[in-house]
Amino acid sequence: MPSSTDAKVVRYTAAFFENEDDLVAGAGAARRAGFEVHDAYTPFAVHGLDRAVALPPSRLTWIAFVAGAVGLVFALTLQVWTSAYDWPLNVGGKPFNSFPLFIPVAFELTVLFSGLIAIGVLFARNRMWLFSKRRVFEHVTDDRFVLVLKQSDASFDIAKAVNLFARFNAINVIEGDQFV
């Protein structure tokens, strides 16, 4: 949605494709031609697109790793503290700190923390939430593939962009302030 308070409104160009191979090839060519790729919109995860638009790998794996480590430390601390320090109970003569028996719960909580925090951060990072009002390109959840370029400066050449996308079977190219 265009924001009227912005002094300088950034314009975007969107190209529509009918299949993923054209989109990937078109995105790579646009980047090599010096255009700034804003984003692409696809009905499914298109492999090779991240490389074509030079999107760096997500750091969410590190978040999952750290969350798992936190879960592991929490689980071990909880078990050792409750079983050996806070209220030690003699269960069948086993040692109060029966460490090997704490491994199963420690493993489960590692997985639980890692999984839940990774998905929570994913939703937060993508601003996905229950009452999201984001707009969607028509047919992009069906069979349309869209590449959006950012018209970063005045030198942006729309005719050049149209010609480039035509070479990759683009079915339409439109301009606008902000699409989605």
Place this chain on the structure above:
Amino acid sequence: MAVAVEQLAIASDELHVIDVAHPVYSKLRHPLIEGNKSNADVTRDICHLLEPKPGIGWWLSLSASLVLLAVGIVATTYTVTTGIGTWGLNKTVGWAFDITNFVFWIGIGHAGTFISAILFLFNQKWRTSVNRSAEAMTLIAVMCAGLFPIIHMGRPWLFYWVLPYPNTRGTLWVNFRSPLLWDFFAISTYFTISAVFWYLGLVPDLATARDRTKSKLRRVLYRVMSLGWNGSNRTWSRYETVYTVLAALATPLVLSVHSIVSFDFATSLIPGWHSTIFPPYFVAGAVFSGFAMVMTLMILVRKLMHLEDYITPQHLENMCKVALLTGSIVGLAYITEIFTGLYSGNPNEIFVIINRSLGPYAWAYWIMFGCNALVSQLFWIKKLRTWIPAIFVLSILINVGMWFERFVIIVTSLHRDFLPSSWAMYAPSITEVGLLVGSFGLFFTAFLIFLRLFPVISINEVKGVLNYAKQH
């Protein structure tokens, strides 16, 4: 603001346009989806299943399932208001039907995670046609399983006492050395991770359904549940990362869950339970029974919902191969158990083995042995692996066999213990049978609702494999 489209037409003349309508198929790969579908065809085929009002067949199935569920509700109410004395348990056999059903349902769940996580990590593209419904089956099966221990507690409303939370009993903590507690952590983690994994896979498809549906109520439901999904590549990139992370987490998780279930038995000193073979034996059995249930359901779903192009005989054959492998591991475990028991030199171990196969519950033992170890071997024959009525019958036999496996392990190890004066027989009471019937009612009710509410096949993942066999 459309830019002159005329320019496009001129420019595209210079191109070598590949004819998309007639793709060239590779000789090495058979297409995963039949019928030369386009992306739009996939959207239409799967979403179309949700849009018209449900037919008479669906209502009849739902009514039958609700009747079964009602039986379960009556049995549960009777158990909770009267007590565990309504079951057929006695002093010798203190664990029987209830835990059999619990282990059975947990096992069923394992195939869903196996398909969604392990096959994903192994890059098995055929999983895309079956993973959605297999994961739904997992969630429902784990719910059914979870009910049994909760009902067995006698005061189910106090089930949260197994959580380690600060309490007014001096803070008396739970016993972290007990496999039953590990079980609670394993199953609740398993359920949670399976649920978020399933939901994450569902989000892009809910967006597809949202953008198509004509019904107001459904649009609100899908809009809220799809979290504003717009197919952005940045979103997809992060999504794929987290999906892979969850698959990597779910893989050891699924192996741990049934290992921990087997610890409930293996850490005790009962002959027939006290065995180091239990964790791998249980995990293989779980995947085996789960695949049998997936095959039963998928054969029905593909027929009744006309999904023959999506769930092809090739998918079923692949699942038969997994069942053959895991069934053979289970058969090997049976034989190993006999060998280690007889070779142990321990009279109690030897007695349990002989009593199992020749004692009063021998009929159950041989149902188990026949339906699991022997029936699975029939999948060596390609004709049977590819003949759908045969797969259907064999998959039901395997389900029966795997239920009996748990019954045999539990009851035959207990009913003749160390002291012959306390030997006893066990037979389930009508209430216990009612609980089992009710769990099937819950399973089918929930599965039927799933079929009508959510895309039954992963639309976005299937679109990603349409080009699987096309030559580039």
